[in-house]
Amino acid sequence: MLVEFDSIPEDAKVWIYPSSRKFYANEIEEVERKVKNFVETWKAENEDFKASYKILYNRFIILTADDITTTLTSKDIDTSVVFIIELQQTYNVALLDKMNVCFKQGKFVQYKELKDFKKLLKNKAVTAKTIVFDNLITTKQEFENHWEVAIENSWYSRFLK
Structure with missing residues (x-):
């Protein structure tokens, strides 16, 4: 379930995906919509699951999930990575290279x-x-x-x- 970012506990998992370029003004609304939709449907079958996101500086996609009340499985994490790969391909950016x-x-x-x-x-x-x-x-x-x-x-x- 999508919740406000501030309502996610301090010890919740966070994943940060830096884009190799700033998302253009004509892309950012669509990117935000896609990320919001992903978070809303991520583990939707589990009513206790809480997740949120932020897009900062038109460059960083931040996902967070409360993995204390609901365990995140490898499959759940794989699902998020597949989503990020799709964004990379759609917008021709690198999002998974954390060493830059x-x-x-x-x-x-x-x-x-x-x-x-x-x-x-x-x-x-x-x-x-x-x-x-x-x-x-x-x-x-x-x-x-x-x-x-x-x-x-x-x-x-x-x-x-």
Whole structure:
């Protein structure tokens, strides 16, 4: 069942799918509709199942599910991945590559391959204070508190040396 994002418990599962490009204005409404429809029908046979989503910066698709009251099976997770793959194909974007780096540059969100991001660090085009998005987090609590962080406070800090 689709519920408000804020009503999902802190320890609920979160999956973050960064898009290799910003969704265009003419795409975002359709993407939102498709994601909403997916969440509404995801495990619809189970009335206790609660899930939600957010689309942020016209680039990130965030899915969350309360896996405490209702167990998520491998099949449930596979269903969500199949949906994400369909979005990738429809919009010609990469959504499953978690090792690319998304970071803020002014008011814009940039998406770079890790090797290119390391070059930006080396050339001081980004600094320890640059905000990065940690798309490897797994809970809503981590999402709310550690998703947007300075490089120096993230796992990317290992590349500052």
